[in-house]
Amino acid sequence: MSAKTLRHLIVAGLLVLWELLPRTGLIPELFLPSLSSTLLAGWNEAAEYGHALAVTLYEVAVSMAFACGGGILLGAIVGSLPRPRLLIMPMVSSLYAVPLVILYPVFTVWLGIGSESKIAFASIYGFLPTMLATAAGIQTIDPQLLLAARSMGATLSQRLVRVIIPAAIPTVLSGLRIGGALVIVGVVVSEMLISSAGIGYLISRYRTILDSPHVFAGVLLVLFMAIAFNTAIRWIERKAAIWQTGTRAGQSAADEVGSGAMQPAT
Amino acid sequence: MQPLANVTPLKPPPRAGAIEVRNVGQVFRTKSQDVVALEDVSLDIKPGRFVVLVGPSGCGKSTLLMMMAGLRAQTSGTITVNGAPIPQPDPNRVGVVFQEASLFPWLTAEDNVEFPLALRGVAKAERRAKAQDALKLVGLEGFGKRHPHELSGGMKQRVSIARGLVQDPPVLLMDEPFAALDEQTRMTMGDELLRIWAATGKTVVFVTHSLTEAVYLADEVIVMSPRPGRIVDQLQVNLPRPRTYEMLSGDAFGALRDRIWRHIRKSA
Numbered sequence: 001m002s003a004k005t006l007r008h009l010i011v012a013g014l015l016v017l018w019e020l021l022p023r024t025g026l027i028p029e030l031f032l033p034s035l036s037s038t039l040l041a042g043w044n045e046a047a048e049y050g051h052a053l054a055v056t057l058y059e060v061a062v063s064m065a066f067a068c069g070g071g072i073l074l075g076a077i078v079g080s081l082p083r084p085r086l087l088i089m090p091m092v093s094s095l096y097a098v099p100l101v102i103l104y105p106v107f108t109v110w111l112g113i114g115s116e117s118k119i120a121f122a123s124i125y126g127f128l129p130t131m132l133a134t135a136a137g138i139q140t141i142d143p144q145l146l147l148a149a150r151s152m153g154a155t156l157s158q159r160l161v162r163v164i165i166p167a168a169i170p171t172v173l174s175g176l177r178i179g180g181a182l183v184i185v186g187v188v189v190s191e192m193l194i195s196s197a198g199i200g201y202l203i204s205r206y207r208t209i210l211d212s213p214h215v216f217a218g219v220l221l222v223l224f225m226a227i228a229f230n231t232a233i234r235w236i237e238r239k240a241a242i243w244q245t246g247t248r249a250g251q252s253a254a255d256e257v258g259s260g261a262m263q264p265a266t
Numbered sequence: 267m268q269p270l271a272n273v274t275p276l277k278p279p280p281r282a283g284a285i286e287v288r289n290v291g292q293v294f295r296t297k298s299q300d301v302v303a304l305e306d307v308s309l310d311i312k313p314g315r316f317v318v319l320v321g322p323s324g325c326g327k328s329t330l331l332m333m334m335a336g337l338r339a340q341t342s343g344t345i346t347v348n349g350a351p352i353p354q355p356d357p358n359r360v361g362v363v364f365q366e367a368s369l370f371p372w373l374t375a376e377d378n379v380e381f382p383l384a385l386r387g388v389a390k391a392e393r394r395a396k397a398q399d400a401l402k403l404v405g406l407e408g409f410g411k412r413h414p415h416e417l418s419g420g421m422k423q424r425v426s427i428a429r430g431l432v433q434d435p436p437v438l439l440m441d442e443p444f445a446a447l448d449e450q451t452r453m454t455m456g457d458e459l460l461r462i463w464a465a466t467g468k469t470v471v472f473v474t475h476s477l478t479e480a481v482y483l484a485d486e487v488i489v490m491s492p493r494p495g496r497i498v499d500q501l502q503v504n505l506p507r508p509r510t511y512e513m514l515s516g517d518a519f520g521a522l523r524d525r526i527w528r529h530i531r532k533s534a
Contacts, residue, residue, distance in 0.1 A: 148368035151335055152382035152429075153357045162385070166372045 033213040042217030049202065053221055056187060056198045059118045060225070063183045066119070067126030068176055074127075075134025075175075080164075085135070092128065100125055101189060108194050118195065122186030126179040133175020137168035169240050177233045184229060188222055282348060283313035283436030283469035285334060290343035292329055292495075302494035303329050307343070309488065309497065313436065316463055316470045318484040320477060322530055326495025327473045328441055334471060335362045335439050347437055357382045361430030363440040369414040369422055369429075376401065376410035379428045400428035403462060420451040427462065438463075440472045444479070452476075453511075456483055460509060477530075481522045482509055489526050491533030498529050 015035060021027045022034040029037070042049055078085050104121050111117040141164060149163045191200025203218035287309040294301045304326040311317050319327040332338040333345055336352040345352060347359050355362075369378050379397040388396075401410055404424040414422055423443055430438055440459075444452045456479060463470055474480055480487050481503055489499040501522055505513055513519050 142368075144364055144368045145370060147337065148362070148364055149381075151337055151355045151357070151360075151362040151364075152385060153355050154385050158385055162381075163370065166370070169372075 030210065030212050033216055037213045038216040038220065041211075041213035042220065045214065045217075049199075049217065049221065052197060052199045052202045052218075055115065056191065056200070056225070059115050059122065059187045059191075059198065060184055062115075063119045063122035063126060063187060064180055066123035067179050067183050068130055070123070071127045071130025071175065071179055072134050072172060075131040075172075076138060076168075078131070079135035079138030079168075089135070092132065096128055096132070101193075104190050104193055107190075113195050115197075118187050118190045118198070121190045122183045125186035126181075126183035128179075129182060130172075130175045130179035133178070134168065134172050137171025137175070138164060140171065141167045170237075173233070173237050173240060177230075177237075180229055180233065181226065184222070184226055284346075284348065285309070285311040285437065285469065285471065286344075286346045287311075287330070287334075288344045290330070290333065290340045290345060292326065292333070292338075293341045304340070305494035305496050307495070307497055311469060311471065313469055314467050316460075316472070316483060316485045317488060318472045318474060318480040318486070319488045319490060320474060320480045320526060320530070321490030321495075322492055322533060323475075324492040324495070325490040325533070326492070327490050329495065330490075331439050331441050331471060331473050334437075335360050337362075357433050357435060359435050360437045360439055361433065361435045363423075363426045363430045363438065363443045365442055365446055369425055371414050374411050374413055375406065375417065375425045378414070378425055379410075379432050381429065382433055396432055397428070400432040401425070403431065403465065404428045405458065418451075419447050420455055423447065423455060424458070427459070431462075431466065431468075435468075437469045437471070440470065442473050442475065445475065452479070457509075459483065460507070464507070477523045477526050478514065480526065481505075481519055482514065487522070487526060489529045491529065498533070499525070501525060 018032070019035040022029050022032050022037075033041070074088075078088055100121070103124070104117070107117040107120045111120055145163055145167060146159060149159050154162065187198070188200040188203075191198035192204040193200075195201045199218050199221050203215050203222075206212075206214035206218065287307055290304055290307045291302070292304040294303055307326075307330060319330065321327050329338065333340050334347065334352070336355040339353070347356075350359075352360065369375075370381065373381065376394070376397045379400050380393040383393045383396060398407075398410065401407060404427050406421060406424050406428065409417065409421065414425070417425065426443065427438075430440075444455050447455060459470075460483060472480075472483060484503045487499075487501045487503060488497055489501070490496065491498045503522060505516075505518060
């Protein structure tokens, strides 16, 4: 049996357990409602969940644009110019250790409890790993490659487009993977804390009235969102980074980012 | 073009591939002190010659090569290639081959070879045709679609050579191109390089640490010594071409290698 079918079997087994354990009464329905009652709860309130999902997806999309765009831009500057690196990097690294969620109440004061405060929080949350990975990706480019390009008469802009960007892509992508995941976390968590719409808000509201099936329906939606994001990133990685296997520099930088060495405090 | 194996082209175009180095000096300024990397180096390389630079680490042989490539400016003196100074890289006059790490890992072998042409905006069809010719010359016909990580060390170095030759420059500069290869591959690549050199009639300047490789390949060996970097000897290697493995154990070969070694031992 291949590892893949085994993995599918494990997932299927977990789903069966999810249905059976509450039904047989081994776990009270309040703690874990059965799969079928969760799905039914979600189906009955489909309009409400659909609206919440739209709000959350909108916040995630805008935050991701800010986090990834800003992270790549500033990471490229910091990675290629030593002076901004000296000024900014120590600050960013210490900021990384701060649980940024403490800033969220401040954002709600500034921006209200609508989408703006979630977007601001999630953008900053996802921005840091993206920026750090981009900076690392550009710093770890083999100087021999740039020298070779120069020996063939490449101008500065040609070196940027034809050498620096393709060489940095694998590391940047692994930063996007973490940054994007954190954007989802940031949006959902901030919705759960203080808000009036979104999946996080629904989860939190149904929890206060102890309606477990509706809570778990929301959890399932967040789960699907995260899986969809991960699948998309994997697809891009496969498309963009087929050469990654061949380079130790790119590989080790990617490992460093991916292994959680750069995980922030939540 | 000259298909014969052992001589410079009979009638090279005037000065094509000649390199003249006149009183070149290079000083690196660091915070604490100035380091003299090269001091008053003069050198005349005739078109079509195979010249090897040897010397211990820090003797400035790679620095000198980078200057000939236009990749680094000298502090004093002049360098001309084909009769004109070379203030910046000019792939039409000089092709450069580095250690194997310098292939772009995200490009296929043929895209790597086409790279200098693509920079110049050469049309796709012409680029492809020239890259195929260059790959054929280095014995890699049919490997164009592979990525560098799918090629062996020796094959990667062949791709690098093809990339250096694709614009047909009169001069090929090689900075320890076989240093990362194992002994057997290194020997084979030496023979391959001599074959390519004979087939194209290029001027080759080759930097190496290996004394055996230096004598085996060269028409002329330039021995350098460090602190400050300067030329301490110039040996003509008059062994017949094509060079063969048997020559390695001959007296003439040994005498030349010993002479280089005595210089290097003194300066190291």
